Amino acid sequence: MAKGQEQAAPDAVMTRIGQVVMLHHAGDREEARHRYLQLWAEIGEDGDPLHRCTLAHYMADAQDDPADELSWDLRALTAAEELTDDRLAEHEGTLAVRALYPSLHLNLAADYVKLDRNGAARTHVRRARDAAEALGDDSYGDGVRAAIARLELRLGEDGPDGDGRWGPPRQRP
Secondary structure, eight states, X not given: OOTTOOOOOOOHHHXXXXXXXXXXXXXXXXXXXXXXXXXXXXXXXXXXXXXXXXXXXXXXXXXXSHHHHHHHHHHHHHHHTTOOHHHHHTSTXXXXXXXXXXXXXXXXXXXXXXXXXXXXXXXXXXXXXXXXXXXOSSHHHHHHHHHHHHHHHHHHTTSOSSSSOOSSOOXXX
């Protein structure tokens, strides 16, 4: 191939995941969940980490039960931990591995909030904030950083500041 014409080969599984994402975003949550499960069965628990991470990430969004959503987001994080930048480079348009973590931890923090497990939520929102330095200065990065800030504010209202409430530190006389 001539220089400049080289591209990553199409990834049929990622294409199929993308098609189900479009179905889900079009409003057919039930059918999307069914197709995600079919893909998960094909990929398997030991399949390609990029496929598992991507599929689990989107499958979490299709869940009605917050505990199920948490389970899928944990699968996505586990798969991300197996990913390498080289594997991501094989798929056109993907981020570096470290750029996945802010979103993955943010999703986990939101799951824990839904389950009224604010301590775990705070842990993951801190991890999301710490990992956010890997995000680019683009609309995706800006959106993730803004979502982290919103969740930090929300959690800041629910926790103890020494007298059972969250709020700004009290000033001492």
